[in-house]
Amino acid sequence: MTDEMQYDWTFDSPAGGRQVDVLGDTQGATAAVQSLLADSAGEPPAIPRPADCLVTLPAGLVRDDVLLTEAEVRELTGTDEEALARVRANPLRMLETLLELGTVRIGDVPATSDVLPHLLLGDRDALVLAIRRATFGDEMEFSEITCTHCGDTFAATVSLGTIESQTAPSSRLTVPLRKGGCAILRYPTGADQAAMLADAKATNAEHNSTLLARCLIEIRDAEGKVTPGSADIGKGLGLADRRTILTQLAASQPGPRLLELAIEHEECGGEIPLPLSVADLFRDF
Template structure:
């Protein structure tokens, strides 16, 4: 039986020449080290897909920096199971959705504490981005009733086209009061939202008081007297001033205008309001 011969050669990474393992052991060893060194180098960063990146309308304030880029991800079956367990609690559903679907805010990984700092509009922007990353940008609605002609129709909207309002951070809002002077308020964040909705049995008036107690910075009356915000001050405001402050906060809050979406009924040309909530965006869960 003739002796079996092995031709152990491979291409060198330098110049493409072949290295003979048996005939040139030193050269082969050096080449193998080069190959291992190349393989152990830091892997190139792979950018997130475009539909997983979102620009926050307010941003996360960190010292002198404001992080406005966030990354979200597509939800999975495991996420669906987690969301199903908290579906009956709207606040817990929202918090869980944001924790599962948001990867980072700027360079910071997402934590419940970070999410609580975000303005409500930033949180809405994340919810909308998670929805697009998971299901795509198109959303179809059946059996919409046109308020102009009364006809029922279906329509598909492009969630990428939802208008958004931005503000510079940090930002406060000045609201004129009925009898002169003004209220200085800050935009509510996730922590304020949690406090407002903590008591599931609270009336809408009590929830409004809880929100104003946290977001009301100060009141300056017509004589120039300044009173710092407090729970008692929020409850002591006139009903007209309370409504004016809440209306201005809702109107000027940065973020996607989910409650202001309108579509046109092509048959009659009428404008049809189509406000969206978190529950609407994730109705398939």
């Protein structure tokens, strides 16, 4: 004779600690289960965002007197690739489309086509770099690099995480002028860039004049006289002053130093400049 296997269909009641017989006391068992479910209910655990989808903007966006510097980006998809391919012939439109597709938010503000143009160029560069890293990873391979020191051609892998970034000490830039006084400028935004490149037939000099017309706040001469900036004032500056202003504006612009990237050629020890542009970062599109 074999012993019949017995199952103990009882469990402790959360109310008083007594055992509830599931088969013999169905009402009590139901109440106990409902009590357990109620005790375990609460706010769902927060799911952290992937670290590679968050980026700290070097300048940030001001909304309601609050500076927003955290941005969220996302990995691009095949659908995004199709959209980018349709605008690839227009570099400015490709940049705008890339930012609109790949940027989720700036702080708690959705990253829409009305918001992104207000970001400084350096912030937009930081977003582009973050979108690239979220989509393809941190490493970027180069198959043919010519060493400027020994002439050899070699391959290398660059970690995009090593690209340095800088912040501006102020939202305005002061540039001394050749004959005394100074120029006061603000840093250019995406909207300024769009205005500067709106005319595809314009020369570089005309592009520079457009940028100065928009970003030049005022001129202060050696005696302290202040002249508000304008298109005519920007065009009336001496060539040396214009070049100095534009050079310092680019050099001090907050953001990742994409154009200053360099790598070492292990064979000869020489440092090779490897400047990157948006087109370089998304060359596979």
